[in-house]
Amino acid sequence: MAQSDQAAPPLFVQLAAHEVRWRLLSELARGDLRVRELVALVGEPQNLVSYHLRLLRSGGLVSARRSSFDGRDSYYHLDLDRCADTLTAAGAALHPALRLLPAEPARTAGTPATETPSVLFMCTGNSARSPIAEALLRHRAGGRAEVTSAGSHPKAGLHPHAVRVLRQRYDIDVAGQRPRHLDTLTGRRFDYVISLCDKVREVCPDFGDHPQRLHWSIPDPAAASGDDTAHDGYPAFDRTAAEIDTRVRHLQPILFPAPHRKDRP
The missing domain is CATH 1.10.10.10 (Winged helix-like DNA-binding domain superfamily/Winged helix DNA-binding domain)
Structure with missing residues (x-):
C-alpha cells in the first residue's frame, strides 16, 4: 500500500x-x-x-x-x-x-450597509474590558455599527492602562470617555449584547426585541495585574486588548456578512 x-x-x-x-x-x-x-x-x-x-x-x-x-x-x-x-x-x-484563500476584506468605511447593527459590550466596572471592545469594534467597523458599553457597577473613570493600550497599540484615544451604568440604557434596542465578564453575565438586564446574547469570558486585567495602577501591570492589559481584538475581528463577519458571490462562468 x-x-x-x-x-x-x-x-x-x-x-x-x-x-x-x-x-x-x-x-x-x-x-x-x-x-x-x-x-x-x-x-x-x-x-x-x-x-x-x-x-x-x-x-x-x-x-x-x-x-x-x-x-x-x-x-x-x-x-x-x-x-x-x-x-x-x-x-x-x-x-x-x-488550499483555502484568505477571506475578502470587510467593506471599508463609507460603504453603505443594508442595516446598521447595534452592539452593547458589558463588564462589571466598564473601565477596561468593555470600553476596549467598544473602541476596537467602532474603530474596525468604520461607522458601520452603533457600539456602546456599560457596566453593572461602573467605576469612576477608565483604567489608565486601558486608555494607554488603546492609544499606543491601536492609535485610539478614549481619554475623555467615562464609564456608564447599564441602567442608563433601559429602553434601548440592541441587536447584540455581549458580556465580557462572568459576573455581569449573571445580572444582565432584559433588553427589548430579544437581542443576540453572546459571552466572552475574559478575566479582569486589573485583577490579573495585581495592582490597578502599577506600571508593571500594563502587560495584562496588553494581552487582554489583543484577545479582545481577535474576538472583535471574528465578530465582524457576523455583523457584516459578505455579499453572495456568483461562481465564475
Missing part, C-alpha cells in the same frame, strides 16, 4: 468529523459556554460532552478558563484562528487546489 494511503486524516478532520464534536464546535463558535449549557444545547449526557471537550482541548481547538463568578465552574472557548489554520492545512493536504 502506498504511503499516502496510510496517512491519517488531518487533525481538524479527525476532531470535527464526529457529530457531537461538530455540534460542540458549532455552539462554541458563537461564544464561550459552560459544560451544563453545552449539555442542554447538544442534548447529550454530561459525561459524553466532557469526554469530547477533552479531545477538542487536546487538539488545541478549545480551551477552558475558570469562571470569575463561580470558581467551581469553567467556560470553554473555541480558538477560531486555530480552527482556520487546521482547516486550511486539511484542504491543502488533500490537494493543493483546495
Whole structure:
C-alpha cells in the first residue's frame, strides 16, 4: 500500500468529523459556554460532552478558563484562528487546489450597509474590558455599527492602562470617555449584547426585541495585574486588548456578512 494511503486524516478532520464534536464546535463558535449549557444545547449526557471537550482541548481547538463568578465552574472557548489554520492545512493536504484563500476584506468605511447593527459590550466596572471592545469594534467597523458599553457597577473613570493600550497599540484615544451604568440604557434596542465578564453575565438586564446574547469570558486585567495602577501591570492589559481584538475581528463577519458571490462562468 502506498504511503499516502496510510496517512491519517488531518487533525481538524479527525476532531470535527464526529457529530457531537461538530455540534460542540458549532455552539462554541458563537461564544464561550459552560459544560451544563453545552449539555442542554447538544442534548447529550454530561459525561459524553466532557469526554469530547477533552479531545477538542487536546487538539488545541478549545480551551477552558475558570469562571470569575463561580470558581467551581469553567467556560470553554473555541480558538477560531486555530480552527482556520487546521482547516486550511486539511484542504491543502488533500490537494493543493483546495488550499483555502484568505477571506475578502470587510467593506471599508463609507460603504453603505443594508442595516446598521447595534452592539452593547458589558463588564462589571466598564473601565477596561468593555470600553476596549467598544473602541476596537467602532474603530474596525468604520461607522458601520452603533457600539456602546456599560457596566453593572461602573467605576469612576477608565483604567489608565486601558486608555494607554488603546492609544499606543491601536492609535485610539478614549481619554475623555467615562464609564456608564447599564441602567442608563433601559429602553434601548440592541441587536447584540455581549458580556465580557462572568459576573455581569449573571445580572444582565432584559433588553427589548430579544437581542443576540453572546459571552466572552475574559478575566479582569486589573485583577490579573495585581495592582490597578502599577506600571508593571500594563502587560495584562496588553494581552487582554489583543484577545479582545481577535474576538472583535471574528465578530465582524457576523455583523457584516459578505455579499453572495456568483461562481465564475
